[in-house]
Amino acid sequence: MAKYLVIVESPTKVKTIGKFLGSNYKVMASQGHVRDLPKSTLGIDVDGDFEPHYITIRGKGDILASLRKEVSKAEKIYLATDPDREGEAISWHLIAALKLAENKNRPVYRITFNEITKNAVKESIKNAREIDMNLVDAQQARRCLDRIVGYRISPVLWAKVKRGLSAGRVQSVALRIVCDREQEISDFIPEEYWTIDATLGVKGSKKTIAAKYVSGDQSELKDKADVDKLMKQLKGKDMSVAEVKRGERVRKMPLPFTTSTLQQEASKALGFSTQKTMRVAQQLYEGVDISGQGTVGLISYLRTDSTRISDEAETMVRSYIKSAYGDKYLASMDAVPKSNKRIQDAHEAIRPTDVELSPVKIKEDLSRDQLRLYQLIWKRFVASRMAPAVYDTVSAKFECAGYKFTAASSKLRFDGFMSVYTDADETKEENNSLLNDIDNGTTVIVSDLHPTQHFTQPAPHYTEASLVHAMEELGVGRPSTYATTITTILTRRYIVKEGKNIFVTELGETVDKIMKDAFPQIVDVDFTANMETLLDGVEEGVVKWKTIIENFYPDLNDAVNKAEAEIEKVEIRDELSGEKCELCGRPMYIKYGPHGRFQACSGFPECRNTKPYYEKIDVACPKCGKDVVIRATRKGRRYYGCIDNPDCDFMVWQRPSGKNCPKCGKSLLIKGNKLVCMDNECGYSEDKKDEK
Secondary structure (H helix, E strand, C coil), rough: CCCEEEEEECHHHHHHHHCCCCCCCEEEECCCCCEECCCCCEEEEECCCEEEEEEEEEEEHHHHHHHHHCCCCCCCECCCCCCCCCHHHHHHHHHHHHHHCCCCCCCEEEECCCCCCCCHHHHHHCEEECCCHHHHHHHHHHHHHHHHHHHHHHHHHHCCCCCCCCCCCCHHHHHHHHHHHHHHHHHHCCCCCEEEEEECCCCCCCCCEEEEEEEEEEECCCCHHHHHHHHHHHHCCEEEEEEEEEEEECCCCCEEECCHHHHHHHHHHHHHCCHHHHHHHHHHHEEECCCCCECCCCCCCCCCCCCCCCCCHHHHHHHHHHHHHCCCHHHCHHCCCCCCCCCCCCCCCEEEECCHHHHHHHHHHHHHHHHHHHHHHHHHHHHCCEEEEHHHHHHHEEEEEEEEEEEEEEEEEEEEHHHHCCCCCCCCCCCCCHHCCCCCCCCEEEEEEEEEEECCCCCCCCCCHHHHHHHHHHHCCCCCCCCHHHHHHHHHEEEEEEEEEEECHHHHHHHHHHHHHHHCCCCHHHHHHHHHHHHHHHCCCCCCHHHHHHHHHHHHHHHHHHHHHCCCCCCCCCCCEEEEECCCCCCCEEEEECCCCEEEEECCCCCEEECCCEEEEEEECCCCCCEEEEECCCCEEEEECCCCCCCCCCCCCCCCCCEEEECCCCEEEECCEEEEECCCCCCCCEEECCCC
């Protein structure tokens, strides 16, 4: 009979870890948290000492009963939940729920391992420790803050907008980041500029050089007049080579993945959502059945912001590179990039547990998604310890009549780490081989000049990858929360995805406006980032967790009371649309559904007629003269289009002003404090007059 009980979080880990430990050990799963704050009440004593009140999670009774039965038989108990603050808190809750502290004769130990391998698991038992209350308190602080924000602010949204909405300490800031970008895009006014590509040649050679205009007497080509002036100056003339530089460019190997960089690269390279990346990575971490080996944990722990790897992993990967690729592909220890951010050394970077298990060897044992993500992690890890790639480069500057052009060429001399891994943003070689045949003072023939008109572009819409990057840069949230935060605001339909791009919905704009007006501190990026720093201080043992709550709650409480009294309700009641039901003649009402407003017959349920509702904006369609209305894509992104669609195809993303451009006659759109022609090539704009 087993003497020792090991409690893990996931049933999958039971199978993986069970095979590493002998018959003296029994492994069981808690299946996540067993205690939490109650759903029906706030669960925090805000009138006293802010003590949280935990209860057993519904449905966990049978699991706890099974665990108690085994606890009574065990001589020692090892709590082996995940190696982070959430895992530490689960172990702490298990001690309370199973009353493990009451029996002094039955030792209880906390063990952690960064990877689920035989060596790691056995080593963790040798280094068993007590619960780290700093980690537990860090989790309690986050949980209580999130509960207070959600339970105090969400009812305000229910009362002022509609039920089912939610606010959150991190999710509301993430929504604001997206809304601010959308506003920036909406207000952006394109400016015209031109580029000129030159095709240059050398006498006696059929090859050509592709050069670009860089500067001159008038360095900017703002319009066609500037271009015509340059073309006139250069007509019939050749250029001289002002400078030639030959050298090399070294492309350094990448760092191993952190949670954030894995989510970003999986999004760009594989098209994975952040949620999918974390789900598949969890499967790889907990264990996959490998032919001949049983269940194997393939990667190290997936929630980390460290790029450090252990000495054992360093030795393992260096030995592999040396045998598989040769000495010249092995990076020197000095050349390995170092992380420039504060590293939490509790966790390593995300890496394979055994580099010898290459994706090719185990591809038959993995699902398609598992293989693609494992391949990405494996290649990035191996590449991180390989030699840099080296390019031979040549660049040249050309001059004529005071105007300057430049050209560059690069050729890969040594592929280094790129023989294994290239990221999704990898740049291609520049092929301008004729540059190798020219020197200072060489005269080159201008074969052709290609002017191209451009317009400046606004910042791009966020993707999941770039939103994760922005949150990381701004210090909003932590690696373990990025995926759930984005998933939450997608589920609430505050934002939608079209392709990879993220757009804010009308509902998202409404919620964001209320949050900015009533709770500016909650959605302030700097405030949230400072809060994350304080919470990290709890983890490090330098900040008391209840002190954060005590200082935070009074201001939030005042803001909630003020919002309840002063914010006007956003009208979402059923109102008459002004139309009659074509089936029964009764009035049609405007109602709200998950995809926005629609018209429904007031005779429901006898008459179930529904049809789209389009809000008019008192602007006539510039194409057919009928009403322009607010429409929405199938995913909820708002635009302005003719009510007579599909017979009339007029549509724009920005609100039409009802005025026409005096230059070309097309519609003027409202962009911030400007009215701008919808035709970028026209370029007309004027100040928007304030109107009540």
